[in-house]
Structure formats: structure tokens, C-alpha cells
Amino acid sequence: MTVPNDEPCLTIKGLIKDCGPVAGLDGKMIRVLAGVDFSARRGSVTALLGANGAGKTTTLECAQGLQPINGGEVRLLGQDPYGAGAELRSRVGVMLQDGGLPPSARPVPLLHHIASMYADPRPVDELVTRLGIGSFANSNIRRLSGGQKQRLAMAAALIGRPEVLFLDEPSAGLDPQSRQIVFDLISELRDDGLGIILTTHLMDDAQKLADYVYIIDAGKTVAQGTVAELTAQTDELADQRLLTFDAAPGLDLAAVGLPHLVIRESPPGHYTVRGAITPGDIAALSAWWARGGILPSAIHMASRSLEDVFLDLSGREIR
Numbered sequence: 001m002t003v004p005n006d007e008p009c010l011t012i013k014g015l016i017k018d019c020g021p022v023a024g025l026d027g028k029m030i031r032v033l034a035g036v037d038f039s040a041r042r043g044s045v046t047a048l049l050g051a052n053g054a055g056k057t058t059t060l061e062c063a064q065g066l067q068p069i070n071g072g073e074v075r076l077l078g079q080d081p082y083g084a085g086a087e088l089r090s091r092v093g094v095m096l097q098d099g100g101l102p103p104s105a106r107p108v109p110l111l112h113h114i115a116s117m118y119a120d121p122r123p124v125d126e127l128v129t130r131l132g133i134g135s136f137a138n139s140n141i142r143r144l145s146g147g148q149k150q151r152l153a154m155a156a157a158l159i160g161r162p163e164v165l166f167l168d169e170p171s172a173g174l175d176p177q178s179r180q181i182v183f184d185l186i187s188e189l190r191d192d193g194l195g196i197i198l199t200t201h202l203m204d205d206a207q208k209l210a211d212y213v214y215i216i217d218a219g220k221t222v223a224q225g226t227v228a229e230l231t232a233q234t235d236e237l238a239d240q241r242l243l244t245f246d247a248a249p250g251l252d253l254a255a256v257g258l259p260h261l262v263i264r265e266s267p268p269g270h271y272t273v274r275g276a277i278t279p280g281d282i283a284a285l286s287a288w289w290a291r292g293g294i295l296p297s298a299i300h301m302a303s304r305s306l307e308d309v310f311l312d313l314s315g316r317e318i319r
């Protein structure tokens with residue numbers, strides 16, 4: 001059964017998951033997921049963000065049918081994944097963070113072995129070249145670096161031409177070159193129509209890769225949207241706007257004449273303007289620049305980063 005492009009390839013509604021028994025709680029169960037909603041489409045990268053212990057791994061394990069659920073609903077490619085057979089598993093690729101690779105195998109023979117399990121596998125040579133696996137093709141897997149294992153795990157996840165791909169922290173351990181290769185490949189796979197679901201702690205990764213983002217906290221979905229929607233300067237945050245510019249050091253800031261804004265210079269030559277900045281204030285700033293013969297550079301009206309949104313929603317204290 002092929003799910004049309006505009007249909008979700010994964011839908012999670014009100015997911016509840018209890019784990020345990022927990023020794024420290026007199027053997028009671030604890031509610032790890034208390035209402036996760038999540039949906040991913042084909043031809044899209046959907047990111048699941050959450051602090052340590054928020055429930056990301058448990059959510060993905062339930063989505064992949066690796067754990068039974070205690071409430072709510074999970075549909076992967078239209079089916080209940082728990083207890084589903086080989087037909088569904090063959091349409092799903094999973095790249096785990098620790099790779100889940102047999103330590104005594106060698107990369108290319110392992111990929112050929114995995115390929116032999118599929119009727120129409122992706123050519124091994126193509127993946128080896130694309131992911132730069134050739135340089136360690138016959139090394140023992142236990143001797144590979146974290147980034148090499150990560151790339152091999154990605155090749156293994158892709159070999160069966162999955163329709164849905166789960167990536168747990170896809171850029172963990174990757175150097176900048178490998179990260180770029182993996183990011184380009186993820187974008188290409190998305191354009192080919194794959195539904196890609198990834199977890200990450202790196203807001204920068206989510207900001208670069210994700211078409212749609214879900215943030216979970218304490219086992220519940222607390223926000224969802226495109227990066228642009230989540231980071232939009234909403235009216236509630238209108239008093240936290242920030243404009244920065246660079247100009248000659250030591251400008252007379254008292255001459256700006258905008259007392260409702262906080263204007264500072266730090267370090268010398270770098271200026272920040274904070275507060276409820278209005279279009280009129282920007283006109284007043286440029287009038288001040290014109291009066292003083294000031295030609296600023298790097299003028300930037302900052303929007304909230306995904307990290308700001310994440311910290312506001314999931315708290316700034318460590319878990």
C-alpha cells in the first residue's frame with residue numbers, strides 16, 4: 001500500500017506510555033508519555049525536539065512499533081506498527097544513534113548482506129560513494145570512529161529504499177564535512193518523497209533541516225509549527241525586539257532620543273537596541289544616523305531563534 005504524498009506517513013494522537021516497574025518508586029509504573037501528538041508527511045523533514053528525558057526516544061520507539069502503548073493511537077504508513085509484520089518493517093528505515101551495528105562485521109560486506117535481504121535494494125556502491133564509506137570499507141566496525149559508524153548506520157537504514165526514515169541525532173559525532181554530506185543527502189531524500197523524522201538536541205540542525213517541528217516536554221507535545229511559525233515575533237513578545245548594528249565606536253547614544261528603548265554599545269563599535277521597537281523607531285534611528293553622518297553596517301533585526309523558543313517552552317533549568 002503506498003500512501004499518497006499529502007497523507008501523513010506517521011500519525012500519533014494522544015500517545016500514553018507507562019514504563020517500569022521502577023525500583024525507586026516501590027515498583028510502581030511511571031507515566032513517561034502523557035499525551036504526545038505528532039504527525040509527519042512524506043516529502044518532508046519533521047523534527048522532534050525535547051530536553052533530556054522529555055520522551056523523544058520513547059515516542060520514536062512506540063512509532064516504530066518497538067514498544068506497546070498504553071493509550072492513544074499510532075499509525076505508521078496507515079498501520080498499527082506494534083506487532084506489524086515484515087512487510088511494514090521493510091518500508092521503514094531506522095538509524096539509531098549508537099548505530100546498532102554488529103561490532104565484528106566489516107562495513108561493505110555488512111551492507112551487501114543487508115542488501116541481500118531486499119528484493120530491490122539501493123546499490124551498495126552508490127551509498128558507499130555518497131557517504132564516503134570507501135576509506136574504511138573493510139575495517140572492523142568496532143574500530144570505526146563515531147562519525148564513520150554514523151554514516152554506515154545511515155547507509156544501512158537507506159539500503160532497502162524505505163518510504164519513512166527515522167534518524168536519531170543524525171549529526172552526532174560528525175565533522176563539518178560529513179555533516180554537510182549527511183544534510184545534503186537528507187534534503188535530497190526529502191525531495192525524492194521520503195518521510196523523514198528526526199530527533200535532535202541541536203537547534204541549529206532543526207533550524208536548517210526541518211520543514212516542521214514538534215517540541216515535547218515531560219511527555220507531552222507543547223508546541224508545533226514550521227521554524228518560521230515558531231520563531232515569529234508574536235505580539236506577546238513585541239517588547240523583546242532586538243536590533244543590532246555596527247558603526248564607529250563611541251557614538252553619543254543620548255542623542256538618539258528614544259528613551260523607551262535600551263541602547264548599548266558592547267563591545268566597542270557594536271550596538272544593540274532592545275525593547276518594543278516600532279517602524280517609527282527605525283525611522284528615528286536612521287534619522288539619527290543621517291544627522292551624525294553615521295554609515296552603519298551589519299544592521300540586523302533579530303528574530304527569536306528556535307533555541308529561544310525551546311528554552312522558553314521547556315525551561316532553562318537542567319533536567
Ligand SMILES: Nc1ncnc2c1ncn2[C@@H]1O[C@H](COP(=O)(O)OP(=O)(O)OP(=O)(O)O)[C@@H](O)[C@H]1O
Pocket residue numbers: 019020022030032050051052053054055056057058059
Ligand atoms: N523502561 C523505563 N523504565 C523507567 N523509566 C523509563 C523507561 N524508559 C524511559 N524512562 C524514563 O522516561 C523518560 C523519557 O525517556 P526518553 O529516553 O524517551 O527521553 P529522551 O527525550 O529520549 O531523552 P534523551 O534526550 O536524554 O535521550 C526519562 O525520564 C526516562 O528515564
